[in-house]
Structures are given as structure tokens and as C-alpha cells.
Amino acid sequence: MSENSSRARESVKRMFPGEQPLVEVLNLKKYFPVRGLIFTRGYVKAVDGVSFSIPKSKTLGLVGESGSGKTTVGRLILRLIEPTGGSIYFDGRDILKLSGRGLKAFRRRAQIVFQDPYMSLNPRMTVFDIVYEPLRVHGIKVENPQEYVLKLLYQVGLNETHLFRYPHEFSGGQRQRIAIARALALNPEFMVLDEPTSMLDVSVQAQILNLLKEIQAKYNLTFLFISHDLGVVRYMSDYMAVMYLGKIVEIGPSDKVFENPAHPYTKALLSAIPIPDPEVARTRSRLTIKGEPPSPLNPPRGCRFHPRCPFYMEKCGLEEPPLIEVEKGHWSACWLHV
Numbered sequence: 001m002s003e004n005s006s007r008a009r010e011s012v013k014r015m016f017p018g019e020q021p022l023v024e025v026l027n028l029k030k031y032f033p034v035r036g037l038i039f040t041r042g043y044v045k046a047v048d049g050v051s052f053s054i055p056k057s058k059t060l061g062l063v064g065e066s067g068s069g070k071t072t073v074g075r076l077i078l079r080l081i082e083p084t085g086g087s088i089y090f091d092g093r094d095i096l097k098l099s100g101r102g103l104k105a106f107r108r109r110a111q112i113v114f115q116d117p118y119m120s121l122n123p124r125m126t127v128f129d130i131v132y133e134p135l136r137v138h139g140i141k142v143e144n145p146q147e148y149v150l151k152l153l154y155q156v157g158l159n160e161t162h163l164f165r166y167p168h169e170f171s172g173g174q175r176q177r178i179a180i181a182r183a184l185a186l187n188p189e190f191m192v193l194d195e196p197t198s199m200l201d202v203s204v205q206a207q208i209l210n211l212l213k214e215i216q217a218k219y220n221l222t223f224l225f226i227s228h229d230l231g232v233v234r235y236m237s238d239y240m241a242v243m244y245l246g247k248i249v250e251i252g253p254s255d256k257v258f259e260n261p262a263h264p265y266t267k268a269l270l271s272a273i274p275i276p277d278p279e280v281a282r283t284r285s286r287l288t289i290k291g292e293p294p295s296p297l298n299p300p301r302g303c304r305f306h307p308r309c310p311f312y313m314e315k316c317g318l319e320e321p322p323l324i325e326v327e328k329g330h331w332s333a334c335w336l337h338v
Contacts, residue, residue, distance in 0.1 A: 061237030
């Protein structure tokens with residue numbers, strides 16, 4: 001392990017004291033090249049030095065604006081794309097050193113539910129084939145495949161009438177249930193949930209979220225829950241990390257982050273949550289931020305949030321702030337706390 005990774009691991013251990021991590025992400029980076037006609041013009045720094053851990057049987061919610069790098073982090077952890085740098089440990093083992101059978105064995109233990117249920121299911125396969133496909137890929141044989149798939153469908157609120165139908169015959173919520181059943185087919189320990197309810201109606205969202213919580217409690221699953229909806233993240237997550245332009249700017253227990261946000265960006269996100277009572281909404285103080293996020297192709301020097309921050313100080317534009325513990329288990333990357 002490199003010196004940078006060792007330091008990152010020590011800081012990650014202090015984030016959630018007393019918890020046994022299943023997933024550890026250390027100084028993770030992903031730079032996408034921007035190619036010109038002949039030469040590479042630069043790199044989009046989608047993820048730039050991210051470190052965190054996810055305790056066993058817990059949920060870490062990852063939030064931020066579109067383009068902050070949330071989905072890229074989830075795909076890097078599952079090695080759907082390869083990182084530019086950093087380390088990823090799963091149950092104490094560096095998965096970036098795995099290949100062949102070792103990597104295939106890891107993928108039995110880690111699954112993903114994608115954001116778009118209309119694109120993540122093969123339209124030419126029946127529900128039975130979709131859910132049973134992971135077992136075929138991994139060479140797992142069960143005594144009665146149809147009974148096995150039906151049991152999974154029952155767990156996600158579907159039944160035998162859906163078994164041999166095609167994806168186009170289902171609603172968005174039903175399709176996402178099928179995707180969840182497929183993810184459960186291999187009895188995983190860890191699941192990346194990439195905005196699994198963002199394309200669904202509000203009433204259906206509640207059903208899917210409750211289903212995910214029931215499944216987690218039943219199977220002791222560990223979740224990375226990616227979303228831009230802070231209300232959903234609070235309901236689903238034990239811990240919460242806020243990303244901005246490829247970096248984590250705040251992380252801690254969800255209740256602490258919501259009740260006492262430390263970073264100006266987190267405060268702005270929370271103040272933007274709609275309140276259904278107009279009287280309360282009128283009296284609420286709101287922290288607004290101006291402008292659009294800078295380009296990840298050319299991020300600003302120092303704190304990446306400083307061009308939009310209402311609390312800007314000269315130091316913010318010169319030096320990048322480290323994650324600082326503002327209260328036990330609650331960390332923020334802001335010079336206001338130094």
C-alpha cells in the first residue's frame with residue numbers, strides 16, 4: 001500500500017469509529033481524457049481523491065448536483081470502469097488487484113441497480129430469463145430454476161403471472177422491481193443503488209424505497225445509495241457524503257449532517273428542499289448559491305466551491321481544505337472550521 005493510501009485509510013477509520021467496514025475507498029481518482037484531433041487536450045477530473053468507508057449492513061448515501069461524480073464512484077467500486085488512481089478494498093481485499101476468476105467471484109458479492117429501468121432490462125428476454133441470467137453467467141445450478149426465480153419475484157412484490165412476460169409489458173416501478181430481483185439472484189452482500197427511484201412516480205418511489213429497506217434488513221445487505229434527492233437519502237441512509245465537483249466536501253451520520261450541516265454547499269442543498277407548508281416556507285432562511293459548477297476539465301484552484309461560496313475568504317482560492325472533524329464522526333472540508 002502506498003503512503004497516500006495508508007494516510008487515507010487512517011483518516012477513513014476515524015470517520016465511522018466502532019464500525020466494521022465492508023467497503024473502503026481510498027484516494028480514488030478517475031480522469032477521463034478529452035481528445036483533440038491529434039493530442040489529448042486535457043482530462044475531466046470526474047472523481048479526484050475521494051476516500052470513505054461503508055460499514056457492514058449500513059447504507060451510505062452519496063449526494064450532489066448532476067456531474068459531481070456520484071455515479072462514477074459507484075461504477076468504479078464495482079469495476080465497471082477502471083480508476084486512474086487510488087485503492088478500493090472489499091472485505092479487506094484490494095479489488096483492483098483482482099482479475100479473471102477472482103474478479104468474477106467479487107461480482108457475485110456486489111451488484112448494482114441502475115437508474116433507468118427502461119434501459120437496464122433486455123427487451124428480448126422474459127422476466128424469467130432476466131432474473132436467472134446472473135446464475136447462468138456464474139455457472140450456478142439450482143434444482144428448480146423456475147421456482148427459484150419465482151421466489152425472488154415474490155420478494156419484490158411480483159408473482160407467477162409476470163414470469164414469462166417481457167419488459168415492455170410492465171410499468172416503470174415494476175421494471176425496477178425486476179431489476180432488484182435480478183440483483184438479488186446471486187445473494188450479494190453489497191449493492192450500489194444508482195438513483196433507483198429518480199425516474200418513478202412519487203407514490204411508486206415510496207414503494208421501492210420501502211422494499212429496499214425490507215430487503216436490507218432481511219439479508220443484512222450493505223448499500224451505497226446514490227441520489228440527488230436529499231429527503232430520500234435521509235430516509236434511506238445511516239451515513240451521508242456530499243460530493244461537489246469530484247470531491248467529498250462533507251461526510252457523517254445522516255442525522256448530524258441534516259440537523260447541523262457544516263459546509264456551505266450542504267447548507268445550500270438542504271435549504272433548497274421544498275417545504276409543503278407555505279407559512280413555514282416563507283419564514284425559513286435560505287442560503288442561495290449563484291452560478292453554475294465550474295468545469296471538471298479545469299477545476300478552480302483551492303476549494304472547488306469557492307467561486308460560488310457566500311463565505312469566501314482569500315485562503316479558499318489558494319489552498320484546498322482538508323476534511324476536518326467538526327464534531328464526533330462528522331467531517332467537513334471548509335476553511336471556516338479551521
